[in-house]
Amino acid sequence: MTPSDEGIAAVLMDLALRRGRGKTFCPAEAAKALSSNWRPLMAEVRRVAAGHAHVVATQKGVPVDPVTARGPIRLGLL
Secondary structure, three states: OOOOHHHHHHHHHHHHHHHOOOOEEOHHHHHHHHOOOOHHHHHHHHHHHHOOOOEEEEEOOEEOOOOOOOOOOEEEEO
16 A cells, blocks of 8 residues: 555655754655555655655755656755
């Protein structure tokens, strides 16, 4: 069963708050926290991160759209 957007957002905020401002985490960490079959959730995690008011996606330290960014990204608090 696919987690709800609210469930994904809660995991994103939990990871971001545990890391603290200025620290980031890989979206795969959120997907792994949601399911042992985490790979299919990556697109959903990125989509929810894109609409999250308190989470920013970066690539090499530069803000990016997590949905359209190609390659690895990091997520963190705004």
